[in-house]
Amino acid sequence: MKTRILQQIIPSIATSDGGGVKLRRSLGQNQSLRVDPFLMLDEFSSNNADDYIAGFPSHPHRGFETVTYMLDGHMLHEDHLGNKGDLKSGGAQWMTAGRGIIHSEMPQQESGRMRGFQLWINLPAKEKMKPARYQDIQPDEIPVLVLPDDGEVKVIAGYVELDGATVSGPIQGLTTQAVFLDMRLPAHSRFVQAITKEHNAFVYPYEGQIEIGTADQSRSLASQMAGVLSGGDRIEIRTTEQPAAFLVLAGRPLREPVEQYGPFVMNTRDEIDQALSDYRNGQLV
Template sequence: MTTRTLKQIIKALPATDGGGVKLLRSLGQSQAARLDPFLMLDEFSSTNADDYIAGFPDHPHRGFETVTYMLDGHMLHRDHLGNRGDLKPGSVQWMTAGRGIIHSEMPQQESGRMRGFQLWVNLPAREKMKPAAYRDIQPEDIPLLDLKDGSRVKVIAGSAQVAGRVVAGPVQGLSTEPLFLDVHLPADGHFVHPVAEGHNAFVYLYESSAEIGPTAQRQPLALHAVGVLSGGDHIEVHAGKEGASFLVLSAKPLREPVVQYGPFVMNTRDEIEQALADYREGQLV
């Protein structure tokens, strides 16, 4: 067994998106801050409605998937396909933009805490122009493992292999073979999990403190930062004195050119120009 170690740390930076929503962006803050096939990771968290009330009005996408995972608050999704999805605490929206989708995500509250994540996952060239699709995953459809040591693992995509059990999440069968776990460890807790060799992987720490790697080579991961992991077949995360909450993500790299212009992610500049033309002419979708 080979334990993955920290290869790079990408600290999240303040940013705004949509109508002016304040957030922290780690992956995607620059073209160099990506991890194939992951394009972007945003964390939004505020009890100040001014930070999120403008939401994300109608906007287009083409060529990739967006994943929204809510911890607190209520957002409403609408798109040109007629889908309506209530994003509430613990729910996930997995949307495949494909050849094109126009959607909005707007707050359904005027006060209180809004907290969650949005992840962008690239699509292979052969799938970039497939029909758009949308999936609204309710909290009760996401397996939650409560372990004897006080650890809790939510399995959103792929399968968790914990304490001798294999538990499949609701998202399966995608070409990038994603693994998406939300892990909560108690004080001084220890988490070990297999990761497919050859897949790119990272840990995003969003609460408290943690160290990554085998006991003799532990390295601290900064709060609100992506820890890009080296090669290997499993990960080890050690929580600090106050426990730790973090995301674990891995997927099969595409190893294809990435050309991005705002909400469009294709393989060539010509394809981006076509996406822009299609959007102007009302043919994106």
């Protein structure tokens, strides 16, 4: 088997979005920093309500999927069709915008910690105009695997193989075959996992530092940096003196042209122009 190595490091940058929510963006900070099929990864984390209280008021999307994964906090999702969903600590929402949705994500707390991630995943051309759909994932629906060294893996999408058994997350059947793992490893531990060789993959530590690759060919990756991995059919991740928490993300690349204008992601400029026209004319959905 070929172990993937750390090929590129994308430091996250401080920015804001929505009504002024402070966050850090790694993938997607410019349109050349993507890992097909992943378009963007934002991390938000603050104990100061002023950094998040304005939330994400109503805004449109077309042509891709958004994944919101909450570590701490409570947000309410609402859309123009009347759908509502609570997103609480440990839960996630997988939204396929498809041909269009206008929605908001607003904090339901006035104090305390708000921490989590939003990931954008591209849709293939043949699926960009399908109807919007949601999957609200409650914390108890996400499998948690305890590793031999007392580390743990939360399987949000895709699967993990451990001790000869395969454990699948609640999100399956995507064209991109996305894998989304949230991992915690104690100090001086090691995690090895098969990753389909046809998939692109990256890792994002949000607490501590990790080592990626075999012992004789490893590189360090600090927190709040996206580490893009080389080709291969497995990953090997280790911690040293301190524990670490990190995301592992992998997916089948679409290898299609990407034309993006803010919240619209299509394949051509004409399709972007059509999305803008549909939005202005109330025909986005």
